[in-house]
Amino acid sequence: MDFPQNEGAGSQPPAAFKQAHFLRDVIFHGKLQLLKSPEENTRCRRGLYFQDGMRRVDYILTYHIKKSSSSRQHTSLLRDNAFTRTLRRGRAQPAPAAREETKAGSPNLCMDHHDDDKCLWREEFESNLVEMGLELERDEETKTPGVGFVKIHAPWSVLCREAEFMKLKMPTKKVYEVKHSSGVMEKINVFISKLTDPLHPNLEENRTQKVKHLSYPFSREKQHLFDLSDKDSFFDSKTRSLLVFEVLKRTKCTKAKFSMGITSLLGSGVYLAAYPLHDGDVDGENAEPNDRKLLYEEWASYSVFYKYQPTGLIRKYFGEKIGLYFAWLGVYTQMLIPASLVGVIVFLYGCLTVDDDIPSVEICDQRQNISMCPLCDRVCSYWNLSTACGTARASHLFDNPATVFFSIFMSLWAAFFMEHWKRRQMCLNYEWDLTGFEDEEDHPRAEYEFRIMQKSLKKGHKSQKPEREKLTCRDRFPAYMMNLIMMLLMIGVTFAIVFGVILYRISTKAALAMSSNPMTRSSARLTVKTTAAIINLLVILILDEVYGAVARWLTLLEVPKTDKSFEERLIFKTFILKFVNAFTPIIYIAFFRGRLGGHPGSYLYVFESYRMEECAHGGCLMELCIQLSITMLGKQLIQNNLFEIGVPKLKKLIRFIKSQRGSFQEKEYEKKLQRYETDHFLEPFAGLTPEYMEMIIQFGFVTLFVASFPLAPLFALLNNIIEIRLDAKKFVAELRRPDAARGKDIGIWYNILRGVTKVAVIVNAFVISFTSDFVPRLVYQYMYSPDGSMHGFVNHTLSYFNVSHFQNGTAPLEPFHLGFHVDICRYKDYRDPPWSETPYEISKEFWAVLAARLAFVIVFQNVVMLMSDVVDWIIPDIPKDISLQIHKEKILMMDLFMKEEPGKTQLEETSPSPHRNY
């Protein structure tokens, strides 16, 4: 293949050519492969460069080929200039040269294939790309049958143009010193940084943070500001692919009935995939040093788990959005360290004080000899309170005053975390030169455009309105209704399943209790609890996957306009469903279990035969804690290990096997693959949503019920240390390189975090006041206790029941179980005794305790919310030194410009301008 009209066309040969200048004549006449030097051959073989070995591949489009014929034409080189211009004009009157080209180029290939339409679209799209200044190279004879590759290279002029349009901030030549603080603070900082030195990854960038390049939106008119000595590396590979992607998004293919952008083309299968290339191999003998390898070694490895993440490098390689995700994950994990420390201390406090806890001592005291009312009808008998000693003591571990402190602490911790993240984000914005960047609205999604087209086609029959259609509420109504119904249905399913598990528990317990085998009876409680918890966990895990799929399907039904809106709607739905799924059983245990049971003599029956379940004597907090830990641990272990590690590996294997069906030796084969082919076999990047979602649900576990489970932060911390490296491995080694997306913040996730934090305050207030015994104890101590101590509290919380008042057939069959006749049995509730004027009515104590509980909720909620707001308000959103730096940068920039002014004025004077007419 030769290189036509190069001299003739003249405009903008690629910048990368200059070094290869002397080789040009050799290369462009004759077979490329044969004439190349060995070194160039390697470069090219690795597929990171065009066949000429000079022009970088910035982006890859892949498409499907039915038949891999035409081995002769294994590369078709599309270049700017005469060729494409004529290609355009070609439709009207094709110039001879163009026609020749057209024969030799892609159209020829099209005829070979079945799906002509797609091929034509591709052809037009690609010629439009060439018109935009990009350079393309086609490669159809790859080792991968059935897949064609279009390699895209952006020459310097295109990069400059796009960078200018995007107002990309680039570092200028001007360098200034970053001063963090002065005097004593500086010394402390130096000391701290020396101390944390081993925690930093082994990267160059960390060493040279003392100076920073002033950055300024790139503009061709201000080229002199920038250091353009090395044009090849001025834009790094991530930026190059970003700029190319920008062109791709803007380019439309108008040949089809409606104009299609790259998203539509991908959506309709004209192209299979579009991705930028990874920088190189992560391992292997011939891997040169590159960012990807560096990341693999210094970040995506369990051996560096204790180190900070190289956020700068992550951002440099993956772009801002992914950089922000990992930075956020890092901050979150870091913040979990103090939280889990305090959590462990609180737990230990509970362990240490268990012997000083008067109520549990009283319960365990055999001498008290309190006869409790039976726990079930007929088959159960009276029981001695001291048998509940174990549960009571265990309860104290999680139900002590330290827990109240801990949940206030965690609420403030959450507020502080949000604030800290805001500041960190601001720092990153500054470091990454994103100040002043505004999120742009996305291009419409393919599905949306398709719907629009359908609609306008329908309308087109009636009227020829030139106006662009849009989806009205009426068009969307069915989808919205469907959404609403499905969401309610799904939530209903969750509730139903929780209720089912409850029924399972009640009925199994009743069945086991009636068993004749004493062993079965004694182990009933344990058996039921364990199986129920496992069922719950399994249901949660399965529904999680189902709900993810349902949410995606529902969002597709809605046909949101832009990717951003799609993502937000998807996130919203997924979040609600997954949240409800994860927390419904827990909320049931915390607030409803044991409260609906009624009291002796008038129990509540489900299906008229099963009594509602009650908590063990220690209160429901213990059971809440067990449920929480099982759900959290199980979810994390299974979802992380099984789903996140196993499934992608499996998928990759399947895809690999499918695509080749054993035509080559595998090892050999893999080595021979070009870079873009290797990347083709990687899993495509599916967005950060699942990663964030997992973390938010975990954040929910850490904050929502922290009052009942102070070890949650510790579990979360352990999980996250693994999670970071796991995700890192996935991103570096197992996924195609994602399109670099710019972003200033973590978007909707921040709001969701705020929402969770707010809900957490209320939930914790209710858990402390209603699930734990904290408030009743306080009330007893200050209102009823004769000596101001907790002695007598247990007795105070137990009401009296006259066994003669049992309903027909509910009295125990073995009333002498305890060895003596029981007249009055006790049960846990605040009710008037049988001998009062209003027997079994709610007592004054009940109302007093209720008022205290409610007052506690109000005080707790408002005090904590106020404190969070104060934290929010006291800590400035922008760190002081960053705002100073930004200010300084502005002044420096101004100085730079003012220095230029005299020259400019002269220039202005020499050039004739209309307002200077005398």
Added chain:
Amino acid sequence: MDFPQNEGAGSQPPAAFKQAHFLRDVIFHGKLQLLKSPEENTRCRRGLYFQDGMRRVDYILTYHIKKSSSSRQHTSLLRDNAFTRTLRRGRAQPAPAAREETKAGSPNLCMDHHDDDKCLWREEFESNLVEMGLELERDEETKTPGVGFVKIHAPWSVLCREAEFMKLKMPTKKVYEVKHSSGVMEKINVFISKLTDPLHPNLEENRTQKVKHLSYPFSREKQHLFDLSDKDSFFDSKTRSLLVFEVLKRTKCTKAKFSMGITSLLGSGVYLAAYPLHDGDVDGENAEPNDRKLLYEEWASYSVFYKYQPTGLIRKYFGEKIGLYFAWLGVYTQMLIPASLVGVIVFLYGCLTVDDDIPSVEICDQRQNISMCPLCDRVCSYWNLSTACGTARASHLFDNPATVFFSIFMSLWAAFFMEHWKRRQMCLNYEWDLTGFEDEEDHPRAEYEFRIMQKSLKKGHKSQKPEREKLTCRDRFPAYMMNLIMMLLMIGVTFAIVFGVILYRISTKAALAMSSNPMTRSSARLTVKTTAAIINLLVILILDEVYGAVARWLTLLEVPKTDKSFEERLIFKTFILKFVNAFTPIIYIAFFRGRLGGHPGSYLYVFESYRMEECAHGGCLMELCIQLSITMLGKQLIQNNLFEIGVPKLKKLIRFIKSQRGSFQEKEYEKKLQRYETDHFLEPFAGLTPEYMEMIIQFGFVTLFVASFPLAPLFALLNNIIEIRLDAKKFVAELRRPDAARGKDIGIWYNILRGVTKVAVIVNAFVISFTSDFVPRLVYQYMYSPDGSMHGFVNHTLSYFNVSHFQNGTAPLEPFHLGFHVDICRYKDYRDPPWSETPYEISKEFWAVLAARLAFVIVFQNVVMLMSDVVDWIIPDIPKDISLQIHKEKILMMDLFMKEEPGKTQLEETSPSPHRNY
């Protein structure tokens, strides 16, 4: 005075000169006044232009002159170029020409005066200004003795440069059509706009809103984008002054020991004032049409009170910040209309249902004959409940279920208002081309720089550190402590005064009750209430002023770095003090009054002699309502009319009288004044803080206790209709033109509003549940009422007291006042009767009602907060059509640039560039 070296210097004569080109030789040689045409003379006389009648005065600096000698040199013209350059060099070796100039110019004047230092600083500052390209003209022989004026004109090149630096978005030539909606919506919109047509002010701008100029940050390199055919009006007067002010802020005077900007110069009295000029006169026979006059007629007039405000014109004349204030005030006032409508309906509902209210009917029922316990010790006797009939009926007006609905409504209203404002703000940002604008950090304040200088001078003796000093925590500590102490003291003063008023009420009532005159005794309650309320109001008004001054003084003590920080700190302090001041008496009445009194037999005594006051039988809601309306109305009427109208007029008069001491005939004199002199006599602009503060306090009245006073929105609405025009008059006619400040939002005020809204939810929850009888009624109806109706409620709320249990000497002196012997009297409380086991203990009902009250608070607070969040979340922050327009603008801009590209590429090719070396 002549015009030296004009031809010689050559750089940038002012653009405005081109029309006067032919006049140049005539004007510049000889006396100006004599040669001018009559028309030009008028222009100049009005003082809007330099003496040449061509160059606009964009800014004025005034300074103090001790002696008005030198009538010969009544103008000294400073111009750029050779003169100033030599002036700089002059210090080293003055060029002959420069020396000549120096003699003729300002230094000459300096010698005449006493304060040489100031004069030298001025001189340097002004020469620096000239160096920056500004053109100055001095006018010392004005009609205003003792004041010198420096007129500043910015030539075209300076305006362009500054606009480019500030990235000022200016309209380009490209025009596009603004489409708001399509189809049915469009028709509705057209209909609505026709309907509201008479409500729009009579301005051109409102007619031509169909098209909008694409705007783009001004850049000299992209001049071709802009319509520069009329350079004089390309930048309007507000923008010109903004640009000049920018230069002023940047220019430093380094002659003094430390570098001083314009703020320091103003602060140290080197200049008296700095202000831009108004566009012209608002009235008078020779007033030509100008924006100011238009604003005066179409906005600052009570006759147009029903119309929308011309926000676009306000912004054009005063800048964005003031435009935003009035837009906000407009939105707030508009939103008050539905609120006051609903408020009135709720009030009317109360009026209409007063006869159906069973409790008040029962109270008024003479047959019930309930003997109540005496209201004071000894002198008071038992009284019949039916005498409280009036209060009970009046109470119902404000204490009915509709009130609950209304306070939920108002909370949602507040959320909706915030959301609506956010959207409106976004619209304005779009209309005013502020999208993408970022707030810049201010320059340091003069006081701050002064402190820094002092500090570095002190340190300078010890070490010669070149580093710039800053104020550390230790420097600020005394001020912070002072702040804390003073704030606590002030709040303490407020509390003390409220307590004092309470004491006044209690003691006066006791004294009057003991009076022998029956007339005095009967009118005691009314007398005491009225006088107490008036005292309260007066105290609030006086303390308001005091607190304003204290807050300013405290903030000055703190020496904040920037104006923004100064303002925020000042606002924070003022807000807290004024808020506490306005709401303490109200909070006392709502939540404490009548709750601390104890019960018969064990009253609480203040100073061991006065019983704490109780509310009238109808509950405290009535009294709360009275106090609220008096405070609100009194505050608004007096502060608005007296302070806002009266005081500025008085000030102006005083200044006027002071400055002339009767040397001219007043009328004649005023006519002869130049524009800048007239403006000099106007009140300087003191910031928007007081305006906002007043409105926020009002917003507090409207939202905080709205449950007790549904007419508050109506009062606020009436006040605001006047307030808008009052403020408008003040800004247009009575204040110097403020410096145009750019701003995207109302800043800290938005957060304060959010805060007030949040607090309002909680306060309303408490008012409804604790101050009103709403919850007890519900509890009675659903828990205790025998027939589910309200019959018997009054009896249920009254406890029994056995009169034999009165403490010694507190029993009434006239026990037979009611005509029969009273054994058992009743009092309003939930306590056990004397015959129960625990006489006079808090009863079970009390706890039940308390629990219900608290539960109501929790439910109300969380439901309303959730609903507000939902409102916040459902309504997008950016209106749909605006986001579409912004997107469209971006695409249009991109198209525009892409169209230019081919030309640019050619240009690039012709010019030799380093990367094109083959």
